[in-house]
Amino acid sequence: YADMEKIRTDAGAVHMKTLPPGIAVWLATIAHIRHMHTDYEKLLSEGYDRDSARFFVIEQTNIVLTRWRATRLLDADDEEE
Known part of the structure; x- marks a missing residue:
């Protein structure tokens, strides 16, 4: 849970505001990890x-x-969102 607050903050960043919440959280999670x-x-x-x-x-x-x-996991063949 120590990572959760940082991910939540990053998902709400200005550059993520136009994305659907689920995508913003996924991208913030992947970047954080x-x-x-x-x-x-x-x-x-x-x-x-x-x-x-x-x-x-x-x-x-x-x-x-x-x-x-x-x-959901990352796949090397998938394009990054």
């Missing part, structure tokens, strides 16, 4: 571009989503 619970930032600092870094942390992201009992 990516930045706080994976090696994403480390990969960026090592010179990987954003898309490559995102690809390499899909498995770590899905592990967190599963631990959080999410009903």
